[in-house]
Amino acid sequence: MVCFRFEGAEVKAVAGQSVGVALWAAGIRTLGRNPCDGTPRGMHCAMGSCQECVVVIDGARIEACRVVARDGLVVTAG
Amino acid sequence: MTADHDLIVLGAGPAGASAAIDADALGLKTLLIDEQDAAGGQVWQAPTPAGRPGSASEGETLRRRLAASGVRTAFSQRVWHIEPGFVVSTAGPAGTASSRAQALILATGAIERHVPVPGWTLPGVIGLAAATNFLKAQGVLPGRRVVVAGVGPLLFQVAAQVLEAGGAVAAVIDLNSRTEWLAQARSLATRPELLWKGFSWLARIRTAGVPVLSRHALRRIDGSEGVESVVAGTVDADWAPLPHQERSFQCDAVCLGFGLTPLTDASRLLGARHVYDPSLGGWTVESDADQKTSVVRLYACGDGAGILGAAAAPLRGRIAALAAARDLSRLTQADFAERVRPLRRDLARTARFGLAMAGLTMPRSGLLQAITSETVVCRCEAVTRAALDRAIADGAVTINDLKAATRCGMGPCGGRSCEDAAAALIAARTGHSRERIGTGTARPPLRPLPLDSLLGDFDYEQLPIPAPAPL
Amino acid sequence: MSEFDLIVVGGGIMGCSAALRASEGGMRVALVERAAIGSGASGVNAGTLSLQIKRVALMPYAIRGHRWWQKAGDKVGFRRTGGLTLAFNEREATLLEERMRLKIAAGGPIELVTPGFALQREPSLTSRVIAASWCADDGYASANRTGTYLRGLLRDAGVTYLEYSPAEAIDGGDDGFQVVTPLGTLKGRRLLLTAGAWTKPLAAKLGVEFPVHVRVNTVSVLERGPATVGSVIGHATGLLTLKQKADGTVLIGGGWQGRGSSEEGRGEIVPATMLDNLRLARFVVPPLARFRLLRAWTGFEAHVPDFYPLAGALPGIRDAFVLSCVRGGYTIGPYIGRLLGDLILGKEPELKLFDPARFAGPTTALAV
Numbered sequence: 001m002v003c004f005r006f007e008g009a010e011v012k013a014v015a016g017q018s019v020g021v022a023l024w025a026a027g028i029r030t031l032g033r034n035p036c037d038g039t040p041r042g043m044h045c046a047m048g049s050c051q052e053c054v055v056v057i058d059g060a061r062i063e064a065c066r067v068v069a070r071d072g073l074v075v076t077a078g
Numbered sequence: 079m080t081a082d083h084d085l086i087v088l089g090a091g092p093a094g095a096s097a098a099i100d101a102d103a104l105g106l107k108t109l110l111i112d113e114q115d116a117a118g119g120q121v122w123q124a125p126t127p128a129g130r131p132g133s134a135s136e137g138e139t140l141r142r143r144l145a146a147s148g149v150r151t152a153f154s155q156r157v158w159h160i161e162p163g164f165v166v167s168t169a170g171p172a173g174t175a176s177s178r179a180q181a182l183i184l185a186t187g188a189i190e191r192h193v194p195v196p197g198w199t200l201p202g203v204i205g206l207a208a209a210t211n212f213l214k215a216q217g218v219l220p221g222r223r224v225v226v227a228g229v230g231p232l233l234f235q236v237a238a239q240v241l242e243a244g245g246a247v248a249a250v251i252d253l254n255s256r257t258e259w260l261a262q263a264r265s266l267a268t269r270p271e272l273l274w275k276g277f278s279w280l281a282r283i284r285t286a287g288v289p290v291l292s293r294h295a296l297r298r299i300d301g302s303e304g305v306e307s308v309v310a311g312t313v314d315a316d317w318a319p320l321p322h323q324e325r326s327f328q329c330d331a332v333c334l335g336f337g338l339t340p341l342t343d344a345s346r347l348l349g350a351r352h353v354y355d356p357s358l359g360g361w362t363v364e365s366d367a368d369q370k371t372s373v374v375r376l377y378a379c380g381d382g383a384g385i386l387g388a389a390a391a392p393l394r395g396r397i398a399a400l401a402a403a404r405d406l407s408r409l410t411q412a413d414f415a416e417r418v419r420p421l422r423r424d425l426a427r428t429a430r431f432g433l434a435m436a437g438l439t440m441p442r443s444g445l446l447q448a449i450t451s452e453t454v455v456c457r458c459e460a461v462t463r464a465a466l467d468r469a470i471a472d473g474a475v476t477i478n479d480l481k482a483a484t485r486c487g488m489g490p491c492g493g494r495s496c497e498d499a500a501a502a503l504i505a506a507r508t509g510h511s512r513e514r515i516g517t518g519t520a521r522p523p524l525r526p527l528p529l530d531s532l533l534g535d536f537d538y539e540q541l542p543i544p545a546p547a548p549l
Numbered sequence: 550m551s552e553f554d555l556i557v558v559g560g561g562i563m564g565c566s567a568a569l570r571a572s573e574g575g576m577r578v579a580l581v582e583r584a585a586i587g588s589g590a591s592g593v594n595a596g597t598l599s600l601q602i603k604r605v606a607l608m609p610y611a612i613r614g615h616r617w618w619q620k621a622g623d624k625v626g627f628r629r630t631g632g633l634t635l636a637f638n639e640r641e642a643t644l645l646e647e648r649m650r651l652k653i654a655a656g657g658p659i660e661l662v663t664p665g666f667a668l669q670r671e672p673s674l675t676s677r678v679i680a681a682s683w684c685a686d687d688g689y690a691s692a693n694r695t696g697t698y699l700r701g702l703l704r705d706a707g708v709t710y711l712e713y714s715p716a717e718a719i720d721g722g723d724d725g726f727q728v729v730t731p732l733g734t735l736k737g738r739r740l741l742l743t744a745g746a747w748t749k750p751l752a753a754k755l756g757v758e759f760p761v762h763v764r765v766n767t768v769s770v771l772e773r774g775p776a777t778v779g780s781v782i783g784h785a786t787g788l789l790t791l792k793q794k795a796d797g798t799v800l801i802g803g804g805w806q807g808r809g810s811s812e813e814g815r816g817e818i819v820p821a822t823m824l825d826n827l828r829l830a831r832f833v834v835p836p837l838a839r840f841r842l843l844r845a846w847t848g849f850e851a852h853v854p855d856f857y858p859l860a861g862a863l864p865g866i867r868d869a870f871v872l873s874c875v876r877g878g879y880t881i882g883p884y885i886g887r888l889l890g891d892l893i894l895g896k897e898p899e900l901k902l903f904d905p906a907r908f909a910g911p912t913t914a915l916a917v
Contacts, residue, residue, distance in 0.1 A: 159818070159820055161817065161819075161820070167820050174824075176820070349815065472697075473700060476585065478585065478588065479585055479696075481693070482585070482587075482588070482592065482693045482694065482696055482697055483694075483697045488693075489843075490772055490841070490843060492843075492844070519846070521844040521845060521846045522818060522820075522844070522845055523842055523843075523844070523845070526772055526841040526842065526843050527841055527842045528838075528839070528840075528841050528842075529771070529827060529831055529837055529838050529839070529840055529841065529842055530831075530838040530839065532824065532827070532842060533824060533827055533828050533831055533838070536828050536832075538637060538677070538832050539638075541825055541828055541829055541832070542825060543784075543786055543788055543829065544786075544788055544804075544805070544806075545786075546644060546785075546786040546787055546788070547602070547786070547787035547788070547804065547876075548604065548856045548876075549604065549605060549648055549651065
């Protein structure tokens with residue numbers, strides 16, 4: 001089990017899970033808002049193509065589906 | 079720092095990893111690059127500890143064989159540019175690198191074909207391939223109560239796996255009719271093990287009492303912050319919605335899929351010739367019986383060279399490796415011919431099955447009618463169908479015209495999620511061929527890259543600023 | 550076969566502007582374009598409308614061109630943001646001051662300002678600025694919207710335009726010109742070549758050889774991000790243009806060289822050069838490190854050895870004209886295109902043109 005934070009809240013993940021899937025499993029589906037129309041967006045393709053699950057980790061924008069959850073990660077909405 | 083190889087293989091799925099293993103055995107100094115942290119691709123992805131063990135035994139075999147080979151691997155590396163010749167630029171956890179090789183095999187696989195549905199941008203809507211990744215590799219249910227919708231065999235696989243993992247399936251909504259499935263029985267019979275799998279999925283779905291709606295489509299997905307319910311309705315033989323035949327289902331997730339389409343950005347970047355072939359999944363890099371593209375010493379295999387499925391992929395990868403070895407003078411034409419013969423025979427057999435499955439998912443004209451004018455087509459730039467229709471009426475006849483007029487495809491995904499639907503809208507309105515409508519110009523980086531990881535540390539004084547422009 | 554007063558070959562900013570002017574003056578005008586209207590250099594450049602980076606002798610043209618963009622306004626994504634040009638070492642500071650004084654003397658509304666002024670205006674800039682200049686008129690437009698806008702103007706003016714129809718052959722004689730395209734042959738009394746990097750081979754079809762060279766300029770765009778920089782930012786050497794658009798995307802250019810040629814019709818970025826261009830941008834505006842690079846591409850920029858325009862009569866061929874190789878052509882193009890239109894209409898242009906005869910030599914193979 002590893003533990004990271006999303007928007008301040010603690011999220012638990014099974015070792016090896018992606019940040020995106022761990023958030024999904026924790027019931028957190030909305031990872032950001034579309035900059036053009038403001039609608040909520042979340043994981044969609046889960047293979048690094050669609051860019052809908054981009055979050056900010058350690059200041060860098062990255063697809064949540066491509067980052068393996070690690071202890072202590074600080075994740076904010078994209 | 080540019081390293082030299084005989085061959086670089088992009089993509090470590092069944093096709094690419096098989097190509098690399100064989101190329102190595104044929105004496106080629108081979109580098110295999112993939113953005114995942116292990117071989118297997120999407121279909122044979124290595125499960126996480128939370129995933130279902132044994133769900134990817136073909137993948138385990140592949141990974142073992144790769145580890146035992148002399149192939150150099152570069153995992154967790156994102157290819158962001160490829161120059162002719164071939165120079166491959168990558169970015170990974172340790173920064174950027176570039177590698178050079180005389181020959182290049184593209185085995186970059188496929189992505190899901192996206193067909194916009196009203197409400198499809200809501201959190202909780204994931205692709206069918208994404209759902210299989212959740213279930214198999216990551217051991218997570220897509221939702222507590224899931225609607226599975228779209229077209230193709232993955233519908234039943236995902237529904238069955240959701241049930242098996244303890245979730246509920248609110249409905250399976252399939253564009254195809256039962257008759258259309260039965261019409262494929264002969265090609266399905268070439269792969270009895272898969273036919274058997276299919277029957278077991280259906281049995282599980284039936285036992286659970288899940289409604290299976292054939293020749294139905296999602297009319298829309300509803301919810302405010304996420305998926306809350308869907309409305310499904312009947313469609314005609316062209317998949318156009320029929321009025322007044324609607325049912326709604328409460329759910330917290332929708333798994334939506336319309337088949338696969340080859341990923342062509344790398345081959346387009348290299349200027350290879352492409353063909354539009356709906357039976358192969360749409361735009362596909364042109365490749366011959368040796369898996370050679372129109373660019374010298376550039377080969378393509380796997381679903382990226384036309385959707386033929388996972389069973390065909392290793393065969394095409396191995397043919398590509400043989401062709402590369404021959405073209406680099408490591409194999410005589412006679413040896414090549416002898417070795418390639420059994421592979422081609424097996425390929426012909428497996429390809430039939432793959433083509434039949436791709437055929438079931440081939441889009442039909444009526445699909446576009448379900449896209450209402452306020453539906454977002456380009457997810458990144460939030461461009462609606464109405465905006466696209468306006469630009470097309472205003473004279474946009476190519477994808478590049480449409481991009482310039484509406485920003486459709488200019489966002490982070492680079493058009494991978496919207497270009498096919500946008501092109502279909504142009505085709506429907508103008509009657510032009512897909513060849514004339516074209517694709518967006520492929521431009522690096524192949525995926526968005528954070529500047530800090532790309533640029534590294536540097537001194538201003540070290541920047542080679544060219545001489546000033548003339549006064 | 551229809552008879553036009555003028556056939557324009559090349560549907561970029563300059564060709565369209567000349568066509569529109571000639572049409573205003575009562576001519577029947579046809580325009581042929583190998584791809585889409587405004588899709589060449591007009592559509593893929595970084596969209597900078599900066600008076601500070603214009604050549605001294607072209608300043609009056611740039612100021613007038615700038616007005617056209619301002620008038621086009623929202624339809625082309627025009628923004629008047631003001632622009633800063635920056636220096637980071639003594640050599641650059643000297644260069645900046647020397648050049649800006651000459652540009653101010655040429656009428657450029659530019660002022661030399663302190664580093665403090667620059668940093669106050671743009672707090673995200675690196676603190677290593679040691680000299681700066683400012684022009685309140687500087688700004689940008691969205692190059693990718695140029696074509697859609699120009700197409701509308703052509704349509705409203707009743708100019709016949711053929712897109713995706715390259716001029717496969719051009720023949721000239723005493724009774725005018727014939728331009729052969731895949732969509733048909735056009736016949737006209739006068740001819741104007743405004744084909745940017747492709748002007749050289751077209752002029753050669755008429756037996757005129759120009760020493761046109763082509764630069765392959767790199768442009769990059771960063772993903773939308775938080776508002777970081779409001780002004781158009783340049784570098785004393787002219788080798789950086791940087792702006793954050795209203796939508797949050799950041800465009801970075803400055804003429805760093807890719808490779809390729811207009812003959813192959815294909816340019817490509819060179820990773821090392823593109824990365825240095827981005828490093829310069831990131832040095833100047835450090836918070837850009839957090840942005841993602843979305844796409845990079847190249848565009849062809851034609852020039853002759855003196856880097857002044859080819860703008861005037863095509864030497865030795867009656868009723869044929871050429872307009873190309875305008876440095877700063879995105880800003881200047883709409884204006885100098887109108888001047889060419891005036892010349893073609895037989896009117897005296899408001900500002901002098903740049904006689905192509907200074908370079909032209911006849912080709913040996915062809916005589917008209």
